[in-house]
Amino acid sequence: MASVAKSPALCYLLFCASLVVHGCLGQMYPAQRRVSGESSCRLENLRPQEARRRVESEAGVSEFWDSRDQQFDCAGVAAVRNTIEPRGLMLPEFSNSPRLVYIVQGSGISGVVIPGCPETFQSMEHGQERRERREERHGERVSGDQHQKIRRFRQGDIIALPAGVAHWCYNNGDKPVIAVTVFDVANQANQLDRSPRRSFLAGQQRGGEEKGEESSGGGNVFRGFDDEILSEALGVRRDVVRKLKGEDDRRGTIIKVEKELHIAAPSREMEMEMEEDNGLEEALCNMRLVENIADPAKFDVYSPQGGHISTLNSQKLPILRFLRLSAEKGHLRRNAIVAPLWHINAHSVLYVIRGTGRVQISGAGEKLLFDGTVRRGQMLVVPQGHAVVKRAEEDEFEWVAFKTNDYAMVSPLAGKTSVLRGIPIDVLANSYRISEEEVRKIKFARDDETLFLRGRRASQ
Known part of the structure; x- marks a missing residue:
């Protein structure tokens, strides 16, 4: 079950921001031109490419194409195919370049966290037992969760993901999800070199990394920070900080969820109704990112x-x-x-x-x-x-x-x-x-x- 909460302050913020919605979108995701970078684009012979490298995780596998091959280098793209087993969760991550994901098989839910948007979706407590377990913690009432919009996906969907935006997905179906992703590394949104990179917010990647291949390293974004600074910044104990860093986590980037995730996700009908509204919140924070082409x-x-x-x-x-x-x-x-x-x-x-x-x-x-x-x-x-x-x-x-x-x-x-x-x-x-x-x-x-x-x- 999902609900949308709007406070007067949020409404005022949305009203003010609506005056510059196109400017906001232009600043966050300007109509990017593509840049040639260092590619010389020498095309002599083309050949079909199989995925070159395979990295296994606890609940799935990631297969990478060689982005240094002349045809991918010329086009300024990189590609990966992810297979996520049932009850598999692809950990939150972001990329240095925009990308499109095609769902070859399966269905599930995904989250895209857009900077500056409120956590207006509320996960309600499930069942009487959970309601009875609500308690006062540190002077605050604990009752459910708040998060940004959750989107459903199915076979034939294209998912559009801007550069630098955190994304995760979960297979809540009964068969593996197969998703093929193409990264536009030559897009101007990518201010780095033309090597594809993904940065994970959790976990630890398995397998060694090779130069020019998709990765930002074996750990997650918390890995390099000092324990004391992170403990102070996040307001948690140091043992929690060490868990955030995933130093002893060998599950990879696709992990197994032991119990079914309980997350508020609107139905596809509700998603369509929300997208028909032309307000700022729908244009920016709930922008449509998924479309089925099958x-x-x-x-x-x-x-x-x-x-x-x-x-x-x-x-x-x-x-x-x-x-x-x-x-x-x-x-x-x-x-x-x-x-x-x-x-x-x-x-x-x-x-x-x-x-x-x-x-x-x-x-x-x-x-x-x-x-x-x-x-x-x-x-x-x-x-x-x-x-x-x-x-x-x-x-x-x-x-x-x-x-x-x-x-x-x-x-x-x-x-x-x-x-x-x-x-x-x-x-x-x-x-x-x-x-x-x-x-x-x-x-x-x-x-x-x-x-x-x-x-x-x-x-x-």
Whole structure:
């Protein structure tokens, strides 16, 4: 059960802040441009990447892709796949760069702590027994907890997380949660180098760390502080401080919760009602960070023979405007083709959810940067301005793509929306030294298809 408490002082604060809400968002999460940093972006050959390093925890595992590989370095991204077992809790942490998380499997709850927002959600006491155990402690009445908003997530959700914002998640379902995260380390919000870093507020990471890989070290943020200073700052005993540092904690960053967590989390219906309110508290402190892109009702392009694609950009999820990221979920039926196209204003990081696909990526008119198959669990970067074509193999092909622009755009080379459709016949005939009849076939042969092309062989 959850309730929202508002005091006169809080209402006044929200009213005053509403005058500068866009300024606040601009200060906290400005519409970030991407920076090249030290990357020379040398693209010679691309290849599908498996996760390179595996770190096990008590209740799950984290698998990291090599961010130093040329394609990830060029795109300015890093990636990790987390598997969280039932009743597994990923400890609170934050990153130096904005990120998008795609929930491949499972469901659960997560918390995002936004600086300056009040803890207006109240966890109520559960049952008569707990109510009877309320007591006076140090002159204060103990009755429940207060915390920031808890959000539910499920398979197909994209979760948007700004840089530097603390985040945790818990698997309250009956099967493992699999979550793939892409970090935009080239985003201007990252004031450090282009090495991905996560800083944990609790626990201790297992395994050694390698240069350039995602981490800020083996301990948590309390680890380096002096015991006496922390004891005084937090108002707790030194033995509690040592527990905060996690010096003897070998559980890793995903821990097992022995008893079910009792946390006030609103239903999805309540979340939607709260997000429809346009007040400051909803715009800033309860901003919408989660959107499902696997829902059939949200398909942007659908073909009964070809498949479907759903896109998520800053028009659908406004927080993406400040993160400068977007996403795409695609599904190809057997032997269907996604029309050859290039990304106008973004790199695209492709993660295969299911099946296998034949992918070709053209490199600056000279040669193919990639020509091969990609399969479940692999990643492949499609650089900005490089033409790509995808075809499902014997199985259906399903993917999610993370894009480095909040309103990523593509330009197809075939189908009804092809760039060739916008060029006069005479221009094309002279450009390619072919007849007008052949040009008409090129422009209009797929006139009944848009982005998805049926798997058919052209006559020789």
